[in-house]
Amino acid sequence: MATSFNLHRFANPGRFLRLSGALLPWLTAGAAILFAAGLYFALVASPPDYQQGDTVRIMYIHVPSAWMAMMGYGLLGASGASALIWRHPLADVAAEATAPVGAAFTFVALVTGSLWGKPTWGTYWVWDARLTSFLVLFFLYVGHIALTHAFDDRQRGRRSAAIIAIVGLINLPIIKYSVDWWNTLHQSESILRMGGPSIDATMLRPLFIMGLAFLLYFLAVVMTRMKAMLLEARHRSAAFAR
């Protein structure tokens, strides 16, 4: 039981509160600086695409949003597993804090993708494998949020949500490889591919700066929400004790 003891020591809410207190200012400042730089490169200091013109600038928010949407779901699945298998005391809090943020990023990825699709493909929406599996991701997030709050017994809601989070993990590789497995209107992988990215450096720069900005933002917001939830729980138990 030594491992589980160490895990729980590490997962101590008090320790998390101190850690998040130390990290949050850095994450927030880092995100703000990277957003400023990223927006400059995305909107001003990068060229229009030779085929798509300026609509290519939608990529700098669409792709990082999609990255965060998928990373967030990976986190949700991992939290679900930690909650069900190891009874990690912070896992349920992490899942509940992550789900709405992930859902919001999924929504942004869908909307910006739609706004990018109209001028480049000629349609706002098509039921191809990538778009459909991404819409499924959104519904998985919504289902997770709904289940978390569906029962009077909070623990039961969290358990059901953890199960949907784990089952839904199967959708992540489907999203990732949908563009290879099926004929999709959505373009195939152009960043993480054999032989290196197929995008020019002038466009990769804003994409990666924005990606990093989104990542720091994501971590900062999830941490803030977790911190708030832990303090709310502390307040509830204090009120109960009196």
Added chain:
Amino acid sequence: MSIVSTSFFEMGGDAAFVWPAYGVAVLMLVGFALLSWRRLRAAERALERVAESDPAMSDDA
């Protein structure tokens, strides 16, 4: 300068797609950050009030 800024906002004729996309993203990012921060502040204030009325609660552990 006016020519440059005009074409910047026109986005090569695709302003109707580029700006709403950025608008949705900024709205979500700012909105979520604000909501989360306000929730944290509210939780901190609520705990402070408890700590004021009961000195034993002020211990961080």
